[in-house]
Amino acid sequence: MSDATATDGLTVGQVSARLGVTVRALHHWDEIGLARPSLRTAAGYRLYTAGDLERLHRIVVYREIGLGLDRIGAILDDSTADVAGALRAQRTQVAERIERLQRLGAGLDRMIEAHERGLLLTAEQQAAIFGPRWNPGSPAEARKRYGDTRQWQQYAELSAARGPEEWQAVADAVAALDRALGDAMDSGVAPGSPEAGQLVERHREVFASYFPLTRRMQVCLGRMYEADRGFAAHYDGIRPGLAAWFRRIVDASARAHGIDPDTATWQ
CATH class of the missing domain: 1.10.1660.10 (Multidrug-efflux Transporter Regulator; Chain: A; Domain 2)
Known part of the structure; x- marks a missing residue:
């Protein structure tokens, strides 16, 4: 030097x-x-x-x-x-990185939209999947009511990864469960029986398509199904009295797992 x-x-x-x-x-x-x-x-x-x-x-x-x-x-x-060759190889890597980042950006856009809208489906797609009685405004109402909760965040993240086919599978699983509940009540399945317990577990599994559901949360949900006019109309439309029967089988299952339904909270 x-x-x-x-x-x-x-x-x-x-x-x-x-x-x-x-x-x-x-x-x-x-x-x-x-x-x-x-x-x-x-x-x-x-x-x-x-x-x-x-x-x-x-x-x-x-x-x-x-x-x-x-x-x-x-x-x-x-x-x-070979400077040019090294730069070409690096250019290929940069292009691949850009493509990955673009996919990441698209995924983030869907995640943001899902947090804001809930369902990333058009009104026509919603009607085709959930039926003509479905209210396309219900996701917006749900966000207004539950948008600050952890469960809405979990629901939005699941929703962001779903298209019409995935939502159709969810709708089919819900419809099959509704039929099974109606058939079980018609057959005289008693709260606390093994058959009723299996249906309660099946409900938790199906509901996990929206967000994870604890047993205590399920108790709260069962009581809302019976007390809320809209939910009660849905279940009682399947079978008269189904909303109350479902609440009873959920309560019985909770007791079998050491939970007092009368004191259960959303947790």
Whole structure:
């Protein structure tokens, strides 16, 4: 390394400011031999020449496009290196990364929309899947009522990953469960019986398509099915008295698992 007067070259701090590179990075590149300042002052301070700056500019560019320091050093120091080939390979990797990021961005857009809307289906798709009696405004009403809850967040994240086919499978599972509940009540299945317990478990499994349902939450849900006019009309439309019967089999199952239905809370 040659000596220089104080007016020759640029100091580490000046190069750092000019290139937008930290002083620590410049010191590291110096230590590993990637970009060493060619001059020193009589006092021992490092100084970078115009040629050093040109090398540093290339390092910054190559690093910005994702090349590792070892690869950068090989390109800069090997006169026979296929620079164009290395850059083409890096361009391919950048294109693949862009594609991954675009997919990630699309997924984030769906997640955001699901948190805001609930169902990512058109009104026509909803009617085709859930039936003509379905209210397309119900997801917006649900968000207004439950949008700040953990369960809405869980529901939205599940919804973001679903299209019409997946929602059709959910709707089919719910319809099959409704039929099974009606048939069981007609057959005289008693609360607390093994058959009733299986139906309660099946309800929890099907409901998990919306969000995980604990036994205590299921008790609260069963009582809402009976007390809420809209839910009661749905279940009693399947079989008269089904809403109350469902509440009883849920309560009996809760007791069998050590839960007092009268004190159960949404947790």
